[in-house]
Amino acid sequence: MFEKGITPYQNVSILILVSFAFQTLMMPIILSEVDGPVGWLSIIIGAIILILTIKPINKIMDDYKEDTIVGISSHLLPKYIAKSIGLYYIILFIVANSLLMKDFAEQIKLLMLFKTPISFIIITILLTASYAAKKGIQTISEIAHITVLIALIPYLAVIIFSAYYSNYTNVFPIYPVDIEGVVKSIPNTLFGFFGYAILMFSNSHVSKTEKNMLLNKKFIIISMAIYIGCYILIIIKFGMEEAVNLVWPFLSVMKFVNIPGFFFESTEIVGMSFQIIVTFSCVCILMYFTNLAIQETLETKENGYFIFIQIPILYIMAAALPGMYMLYPYVKIPAYVFSGLNLLIPILIIFKGKKKGKARN
Amino acid sequence: MKENKVERKIETDLNKNIAILKEILKDADDIIYRRLECGKNQKIKMGVVYIDGMTDKDSVSEYAIDNLIENLDLEELEKNAEKELQGAIAKTSISVLEVKPILTIEDSVLKILSGETVLFIDTCSKAIMLSSRGWPMRGVSEPSTETVLRGARDGFNETMKVNLTLIRRRIRDPKLKVKYMQIGSVSKTDIAIMYIEDKVNEDVLKAVQKRLNNINIEAVLESSYIEELIEDDNYSPFPQIENTERPDAAASALLEGRVVIAVDNTPTVLMAPAIFTAFMQSSEDYYERWLSSCMIRIIRYIALPITILLPAMYVAITSFHPNMLPTELALYVAASRANVPFPAYFEAFLMELVIELIREAAIRIIGPVGSTIGLVGGLVIGQSSVEAGLITPLAVIVVALTAIASFTIPSYNFSTSLRMIRFAFIFLAATMGLFGISIGLCILIIHLCTLKSFGIPYLSPFSSFVENKKDLKDTVIRHKIHNLVHRPQYLRSKKEKGL
Numbered sequence: 001m002f003e004k005g006i007t008p009y010q011n012v013s014i015l016i017l018v019s020f021a022f023q024t025l026m027m028p029i030i031l032s033e034v035d036g037p038v039g040w041l042s043i044i045i046g047a048i049i050l051i052l053t054i055k056p057i058n059k060i061m062d063d064y065k066e067d068t069i070v071g072i073s074s075h076l077l078p079k080y081i082a083k084s085i086g087l088y089y090i091i092l093f094i095v096a097n098s099l100l101m102k103d104f105a106e107q108i109k110l111l112m113l114f115k116t117p118i119s120f121i122i123i124t125i126l127l128t129a130s131y132a133a134k135k136g137i138q139t140i141s142e143i144a145h146i147t148v149l150i151a152l153i154p155y156l157a158v159i160i161f162s163a164y165y166s167n168y169t170n171v172f173p174i175y176p177v178d179i180e181g182v183v184k185s186i187p188n189t190l191f192g193f194f195g196y197a198i199l200m201f202s203n204s205h206v207s208k209t210e211k212n213m214l215l216n217k218k219f220i221i222i223s224m225a226i227y228i229g230c231y232i233l234i235i236i237k238f239g240m241e242e243a244v245n246l247v248w249p250f251l252s253v254m255k256f257v258n259i260p261g262f263f264f265e266s267t268e269i270v271g272m273s274f275q276i277i278v279t280f281s282c283v284c285i286l287m288y289f290t291n292l293a294i295q296e297t298l299e300t301k302e303n304g305y306f307i308f309i310q311i312p313i314l315y316i317m318a319a320a321l322p323g324m325y326m327l328y329p330y331v332k333i334p335a336y337v338f339s340g341l342n343l344l345i346p347i348l349i350i351f352k353g354k355k356k357g358k359a360r361n
Numbered sequence: 362m363k364e365n366k367v368e369r370k371i372e373t374d375l376n377k378n379i380a381i382l383k384e385i386l387k388d389a390d391d392i393i394y395r396r397l398e399c400g401k402n403q404k405i406k407m408g409v410v411y412i413d414g415m416t417d418k419d420s421v422s423e424y425a426i427d428n429l430i431e432n433l434d435l436e437e438l439e440k441n442a443e444k445e446l447q448g449a450i451a452k453t454s455i456s457v458l459e460v461k462p463i464l465t466i467e468d469s470v471l472k473i474l475s476g477e478t479v480l481f482i483d484t485c486s487k488a489i490m491l492s493s494r495g496w497p498m499r500g501v502s503e504p505s506t507e508t509v510l511r512g513a514r515d516g517f518n519e520t521m522k523v524n525l526t527l528i529r530r531r532i533r534d535p536k537l538k539v540k541y542m543q544i545g546s547v548s549k550t551d552i553a554i555m556y557i558e559d560k561v562n563e564d565v566l567k568a569v570q571k572r573l574n575n576i577n578i579e580a581v582l583e584s585s586y587i588e589e590l591i592e593d594d595n596y597s598p599f600p601q602i603e604n605t606e607r608p609d610a611a612a613s614a615l616l617e618g619r620v621v622i623a624v625d626n627t628p629t630v631l632m633a634p635a636i637f638t639a640f641m642q643s644s645e646d647y648y649e650r651w652l653s654s655c656m657i658r659i660i661r662y663i664a665l666p667i668t669i670l671l672p673a674m675y676v677a678i679t680s681f682h683p684n685m686l687p688t689e690l691a692l693y694v695a696a697s698r699a700n701v702p703f704p705a706y707f708e709a710f711l712m713e714l715v716i717e718l719i720r721e722a723a724i725r726i727i728g729p730v731g732s733t734i735g736l737v738g739g740l741v742i743g744q745s746s747v748e749a750g751l752i753t754p755l756a757v758i759v760v761a762l763t764a765i766a767s768f769t770i771p772s773y774n775f776s777t778s779l780r781m782i783r784f785a786f787i788f789l790a791a792t793m794g795l796f797g798i799s800i801g802l803c804i805l806i807i808h809l810c811t812l813k814s815f816g817i818p819y820l821s822p823f824s825s826f827v828e829n830k831k832d833l834k835d836t837v838i839r840h841k842i843h844n845l846v847h848r849p850q851y852l853r854s855k856k857e858k859g860l
Contacts, residue, residue: 113794128803139807142824147806272795
């Protein structure tokens with residue numbers, strides 16, 4: 001009688017939460033890539049592209065219930081390609097997680113712990129997150145659901161209060177549109193929908209898979225709304241000229257939060273506390289799905305101990321990465337590659353699945 | 362593991378049976394052996410065994426012994442009874458309400474030790490148990506640990522059957538089931554599992570029964586023994602089974618589809634499964650007007666983070682992030698801390714320790730003196746410590762506010778868990794400031810997400826708040842009674858509607 005999988009809305013929470021973390025990470029790139037305040041156009045285009053693939057990929061997933069994308073590809077594609085897909089997702093999750101952690105640790109050091117070595121912050125996050133990731137998908141999904149309730153929603157609600165004294169005319173001019181910039185930044189915005197890569201694994205754990213298609217679409221629409229909302233908030237607050245120079249636009253926005261009666265002076269620390277919980281949950285989620293990708297690729301049983309293999313790798317990668325302000329110019333190319341592959345792999349599987357379906361008929 | 366003892370059958374020789382019993386129950390002067398010669402011609406020899414003080418002697422002599430001695434007609438009995446003499450005696454000559462045949466010596470010993478009277482008949486290979494439990498007991502009074510503002514003032518006492526009666530009076534439904542069992546190889550404590558057949562989640566019920574059956578312990582002196590032995594995670598600071606002394610709370614739990622475990626000699630019954638929100642609720646929430654109840658619940662949920670985090674926040678802000686405070690306040694804090702010899706974390710820890718000492722002392726001292734000690738102790742120590750320059754006035758305010766907030770949590774054991782966690786947060790704040798508090802919160806969330814009570818997620822319905830949105834009507838707020846027609850979804854009860 002007790003459910004063994006996760007509920008459909010817990011899955012949505014996982015996807016929204018992860019996407020939000022990467023949206024905060026990718027925001028400076030989108031701001032700088034598009035000339036003019038029309039970055040929201042590339043967010044909409046990115047979302048539409050993803051929505052178009054949701055239906056066919058869910059149909060394939062329905063045919064191979066309880067299989068993740070790695071499992072499905074091993075049914076449809078040659079073994080070495082299936083293994084390569086598994087390997088790709090492992091690398092993607094590890095790289096993404098280390099980027100997230102580095103960025104996060106730097107923000108904490110800058111705002112909260114000036115004297116503490118960054119490596120100490122990283123190892124603290126890693127060890128705590130590994131405890132959660134080892135507990136399994138149900139714990140992870142519950143954490144995501146609770147985090148949405150107690151951290152993400154209050155965080156977004158608090159951010160809205162920074163809209164006081166903003167210049168709303170900053171959203172103009174919409175025309176003429178920097179079409180080249182918009183097209184160029186689509187891969188970056190796609191990276192901001194990181195939940196799309198996660199759903200290739202998480203959908204198979206949902207207890208009621210028939211709801212997946214609708215809720216995957218809902219996830220993309222909600223994520224898009226948050227993405228656009230935050231983008232516009234930053235634009236109206238700072239204007240394009242200032243916004244392109246911001247390393248952590250979300251933190252900068254938090255400085256201007258003006259809640260009537262709120263007596264704390266540095267509101268960015270309050271926002272940071274919420275963000276710690278949000279990002280921490282994302283680190284847990286990514287660690288769990290890296291573990292799952294390793295299991296699927298190596299075709300092993302459920303094994304939480306792969307988490308311990310990840311810890312030194314993530315630690316070394318996060319510690320070795322240069323600061324985010326130095327890293328942004330180099331993030332663009334990996335973002336192109338990862339976003340492209342994130343889209344291409346499901347399309348390849350859809351194509352193969354359809355071909356196999358036709359052959360069977 | 363259950364002990365496999367060889368059971369001895371009751372002999373047909375009365376003297377032998379009495380001798381065996383005397384051997385087993387030797388050096389127990391409170392056990393009474395009374396020999397009788399019954400029937401009109403005193404032809405039937407019988408023996409009555411019971412414990413003095415645990416038996417209602419009057420009812421046994423009035424409804425059994427008198428009749429046996431004066432009216433028993435052996436010839437008449439033998440005509441009707443064929444082989445089963447004891448059965449015929451039980452049917453025709455004993456008017457005690459509950460009578461059972463006993464086949465073994467071990468069973469008869471158990472019954473005697475439970476307060477029943479056992480009647481041995483010469484030439485019969487079966488004895489008769491006469492229900493006669495009766496001992497001095499505390500009356501049904503108002504529970505001292507759960508204050509009642511509105512609602513029934515009766516509380517459970519130490520006699521399980523009285524407790525079951527108090528629940529039965531509230532639920533007159535044939536589907537209310539009671540299953541007895543005994544736990545404790547020495548204490549042989551009576552346990553009753555109660556549930557409503559069409560409401561309980563079968564998986565929860567099976568889990569409760571399985572865990573109770575697996576208990577291997579010598580004695581159960583309080584229901585807390587059972588609680589600790591059957592809960593999901595012993596290492597968690599959070600209680601996973603709710604307890605109450607109030608019959609209305611137990612009845613409400615049964616109606617929700619939960620399982621109630623009553624333990625003899627304990628005025629506290631257990632209710633399982635128990636989740637986070639259950640510990641934040643009180644029976645009065647349903648007896649007061651719904652709007653006032655909503656406000657009270659919201660206040661409790663505001664008090665919850667204050668209870669856990671306020672001293673830690675004080676430490677983090679004063680030690681790591683003074684820039685968060687408005688300039689005037691930051692200057693005041695800095696000035697008041699200038700003469701204090703201790704760092705903020707030590708100050709907070711010291712004051713919390715003092716509060717815990719006062720609280721513990723107030724509980725141990727009987728009567729109104731206890732609360733006076735608490736009040737005077739708090740005032741005197743707080744005032745003197747500030748005057749002596751040991752702590753800042755702000756620290757006193759923080760600690761006092763935290764203590765008051767912790768009193769708003771209705772469940773004592775849940776409130777104790779929160780107090781314990783508070784110290785961990787002070788430590789984290791002292792080492793890593795707000796980052797430490799955030800990490801602590803993350804660990805707390807992870808722990809609560811892993812915690813289950815008989816398979817039910819501890820953070821239900823928040824952990825799947827979209828699917829269980831109907832349950833949200835009875836969490837932070839308490840909706841109107843006629844909107845609470847659905848049984849908690851997280852319990853996965855058989856029958857969804859109710860109330």
